[in-house]
Amino acid sequence: MRIMTALSALALPLLAIPAPAQAAAKQVGGATFVGYGGSGATVYTYLPGRGFTSTTKVRGLFQFSAAPDGKKVAWIDDNGRLHVTQGTKDAVVAKGAVAGIPCATPVWSADSTRIAYAMTAAESMAPIAIVGADGKNRRTIAKTYGVCHLAWSAGGRYLAGYAGSTDGVFLLDTTTGKSRRAAGIKLANHVQSLSPDGRRVIVNKIGANAPGGDGTWPLAFRPTLVDTMTGATIKLPVKGSLIGALYTKDGRLAVRVKGAKNNTIAVLDGNLKEIQRIIEPAEARQFGLLGLIS
Secondary structure (H helix, E strand, C coil): CCCCCCCCCCCCCCEEEEEECCCCCCCCEEEEEEEECEEEEEEEEEEECCEEEEEEEEECCCCEECCCCCCCCCEEEECCCCCEECEEEEEEECCCCCCCCCCCCECCCCCCCCEEEECCCCCCEEEEEEEEECCCCCEEEEEEEEEEEECCCCCCCCCEEEEECCCEEEECCCCCCCCCEECCCCCCCEEEEEECCEEEEEEECCCCCCCCCCCCCCCCCCEEECCCCCCEEECCCCEEEEEEEEECCCCCCCEECCCCCCCCCEEEEECCEEEEECCCCHHHHHHHEEEEEE
């Protein structure tokens, strides 16, 4: 794999400002962030009016994922054990996960009840398993080259990840067990999110001479939205310096924009029309955005 090993705070209110014509649209409220410091990573959950409601220290080698409900964190320790941490409670829910590779992160289902993760394998194509957050109903789906920074479509059918060599993004159909390479992506070193139907993916494309990176979750990156069937790049109609993007579980697209004092998040509907603008806490400028909480 072309992956190298790698290696907070209080915040001001997260302000949600709806676009005037779309004020009645369902609003995005809280968010989950990640910050790096010392020898580890910390996942922060923020809710409006309540500040940071929880902080979860992640052990292992930065292989973690925050649940969409903002209440739980899944992470993999150095021995390949998959943990679920909620508050002060921590439980090992599965064993045999890929360990020691920062990009081999687990991923939560949209309803925060299941976790998918890559299992140890002798070759770069690894089997993917799914297990309940309570450790029950574990099953192996199939093998895929896309084992890095897994994303799970809200519809539940597709998983996507980039190859450890950074050579492309692959989608795994959890129903048929078939894996295919996404069109239009030659090299990538991050997959952030899939649309609910799995048709569109948000990635960080890289050039042929670019370093693969260390595989940790990026604090910021310029997102590219790609149609996985046609390979077409879909322009994001948001002005400014874009430093991330992700899909909400109901199909809205949230685009993160760098600011001088506060980053903002433009929330777009299915037609890519802005329906909400979120002002992040100033302190969140040093954090990576993991997810939004409705």
